[in-house]
Structure formats: C-alpha cells, structure tokens
Amino acid sequence: MEMFDYEFMQRAFWAGGLIGIIGPLLGVYLMLRRQVLMADTLSHVSLAGVALGSVLKLNPALSGFMAAVIGGLVIERLRRLYRTYSELPVAIIMTSGLALAVVLMSMKQNLSKSFSSYLFGSIVAVSDTQLRIIEIVAAAGLIFFIVLRRPLYSLTFEEETARIGGVNVGLLSFSFAVLTGMTVAASMPVVGVLLVSALIVLPASLALRVASGFVSAIAVSVGAGLTGVFGGLTASYYINTPPGGTIALLLLVLLLVTIQAQKLAVRRKRRILVQASHEDKFEF
Numbered sequence: 285m286e287m288f289d290y291e292f293m294q295r296a297f298w299a300g301g302l303i304g305i306i307g308p309l310l311g312v313y314l315m316l317r318r319q320v321l322m323a324d325t326l327s328h329v330s331l332a333g334v335a336l337g338s339v340l341k342l343n344p345a346l347s348g349f350m351a352a353v354i355g356g357l358v359i360e361r362l363r364r365l366y367r368t369y370s371e372l373p374v375a376i377i378m379t380s381g382l383a384l385a386v387v388l389m390s391m392k393q394n395l396s397k398s399f400s401s402y403l404f405g406s407i408v409a410v411s412d413t414q415l416r417i418i419e420i421v422a423a424a425g426l427i428f429f430i431v432l433r434r435p436l437y438s439l440t441f442e443e444e445t446a447r448i449g450g451v452n453v454g455l456l457s458f459s460f461a462v463l464t465g466m467t468v469a470a471s472m473p474v475v476g477v478l479l480v481s482a483l484i485v486l487p488a489s490l491a492l493r494v495a496s497g498f499v500s501a502i503a504v505s506v507g508a509g510l511t512g513v514f515g516g517l518t519a520s521y522y523i524n525t526p527p528g529g530t531i532a533l534l535l536l537v538l539l540l541v542t543i544q545a546q547k548l549a550v551r552r553k554r555r556i557l558v559q560a561s562h563e564d565k566f567e568f
Contacts, residue, residue, distance in 0.1 A: 296407045299415055300513040302422035303467075303474045303483065308410050308509030308512050311431060312502050313460070321357060322487075323483040325374045326468040329355030329381035330479045331403075335388035339474030345413050349469040355381060356465030360458050382531070407517070414473045421470040428463055437498070448455040461509065474513070475528035482532035487512065490539045493546065508538055519544050539561045 287293050314320050333351020337344040357378055362373030410418075429436065438446035439456055447453045471480045487508035488501075495501035516531030 287308075287518070293521065295410055295415060297419075297514065297519055298534065299410045299418050300407055300474055300517055300531075301416050301510060303471050304513035305367060305511040306505050307471055307484045308423040308487035308491070308505040309502055310425065310464060311484040312491060312505050313436070313440055314464070315488045317376075320485055321374050321378075321481075322356075322370075322443075322464055322482045323468050325359065325378040325381065326352045326355050327472065327477040327480040328378050328385065330469045330472060332385040332388060335385050339388050343413060344492065345411065345417060345473075348472065349417055349538045351381075352465035352469035353462050354465070356461035357458060360461035384435055396540050404479070404526055404528050406476075407474045410473050418470045418473070421442055421466045423468060426462055428459070432459075435501045436460070475531055479528050479532045482535060483509065483512070486532070486535040486539055490542050493539075493542055508535065512538060
C-alpha cells in the first residue's frame with residue numbers, strides 16, 4: 285500500500301503541515317526578540333501539565349495545553365519584573381516545570397510509560413483532540429500574525445519605540461506569550477518535548493542566514509519547516525525511524541548544508557574578485 289492509503293499518515297501530514305507553518309513563523313519572532321529558549325522552557329511546563337492531567341484523570345492533551353499557556357504568561361510577567369536579567373525568568377520556569385513534572389510522574393505508577401509519546405513525539409498517533417488543538421492554534425496564530433503584523437513588527441525590533449507609537453506593549457507581549465505557549469503545546473505530538481524547540485528554532489535559524497529582509501525570512505522559515513516536516517515524515521515511514529527525531533535531524537541537515545553553501549559562495553566570489561583584479565593589472 286502507498287503511504288497516503290493509511291489514514292494515520294494522512295492525519296500526520298495534516299497535523300505536521302499546520303505545525304510546520306505556525307512553528308517556524310513564530311520562531312522568527314522569538315529569535316529576533318532574543319527569546320529563543322522560551323519554546324524549550326514551555327515544553328517542560330507543558331510536560332508538567334500532561335503529568336498533572338494524568339494524575340487528576342483529566343485529558344492530558346488539554347491539561348498540557350493549558351499549562352503551556354499559563355507558563356507563557358508567567359514568563360512574560362517575570363520578564364517585566366527582571367528587566368535587567370531577561371534570561372532569568374526562562375531559567376526559573378524551566379527548572380520549576382521540569383521539577384513539577386518529575387514529582388507528578390512519581391505519584392502515579394505506569395505514568396512514565398505513556399510519556400514516551402510526549403517526550404519523543406508520536407505524530408502518527410495524533411488523537412482527535414490533539415488534531416483539533418493543532419487546527420485551532422494554527423488558525424489563531426495566522427490570524428494573530430496577519431492582523432497584528434505592524435505593531436508586532438515594531439514590538440519585535442524596538443519595544444520603547446512601539447510604546448511611543450501608541451502600541452499597547454503590555455497586552456501585545458502577553459498575547460504573544462500566550463500564542464507561544466499554545467504553539468509549543470500543539471507541537472508536542474509532532475516532535476515531542478525534547479525536540480519541540482528544533483521545529484521552531486532551526487527553520488528560523490536557516491532563514492535568518494539567507495533572507496534579505498523580514499518578509500523573506502518568514503517565507504524561508506516556513507518553507508524550511510514544511511520541508512523538514514514532510515521530508516521527515518516520508519523518511520520515517522520508509523526507513524522506520526521515529527518521526528520527531530527524523531524531522532529534527534532533517535532540519536539540522538538543511539541548516540548545515542545552507543551554512544556550507546554560503547561559505548562556498550563567499551569563497552567563489554572572492555576568487556572571482558581576485559581574478560578580476562589580476563586581469564585589470566595585466567591590462568594596465
């Protein structure tokens with residue numbers, strides 16, 4: 285049978301495609317705002333929410349989603365309290381979330397076994413609830429970035445200028461934090477807690493290396509994200525490897541190849557300039 289003859293692969297590509305758009309798009313803003321570790325931090329908070337939901341016999345996907353959103357809000361609040369030490373809120377929430385997850389996991393036997401899908405991703409087993417969450421997050425994220433693109437652009441590059449220009453910086457920052465939490469929680473079924481930042485950060489890293497402007501950076505980041513997701517899913521199906529790890533490795537390969545290609549292009553340009561310089565001297 286062909287890959288798309290299986291319903292679970294159709295669902296995997298649909299879920300992965302949505303995350304492959306919104307995740308890298310968010311990653312560009314996170315990198316420009318120097319908040320790249322926020323995604324990794326909220327994945328640990330979301331893991332604690334999943335554990336809490338399991339202990340309280342709630343839906344783990346929904347509890348993890350809510351925990352990530354709340355974590356994003358707390359980080360933003362702490363960031364305003366520790367303006368001089370912008371990295372401190374991330375460290376506080378990351379360690380707190382991981383500690384809480386470990387404690388909650390110890391309170392219920394056999395809980396650790398079901399955590400493997402959250403730790404490493406299990407996109408081929410995305411549930412109806414998880415798929416609905418991904419669809420809602422993707423739609424909300426696209427609306428957010430389209431409607432608020434101008435004030436968000438100002439906020440990203442110069443917060444004080446945005447405030448002077450009439451942007452409600454506080455509300456917009458909290459909204460951005462909520463969206464970040466939502467995106468991280470929605471990405472967990474795709475690549476897992478341990479690799480969720482890879483899907484958000486690596487495409488953005490590639491885009492900022494090659495893009496000539498902000499809009500092109502977003503386009504390149506989304507294109508790289510979709511390439512990584514679809515290519516990773518296809519490769520994992522045929523060579524029987526974990527989808528999350530395969531997606532992350534493919535994104536890493538794309539980044540490394542891009543960096544190497546840039547180096548070769550620079551060397552070639554230098555050789556051409558040197559050769560042209562020698563020819564000019566000879567003609568003279």
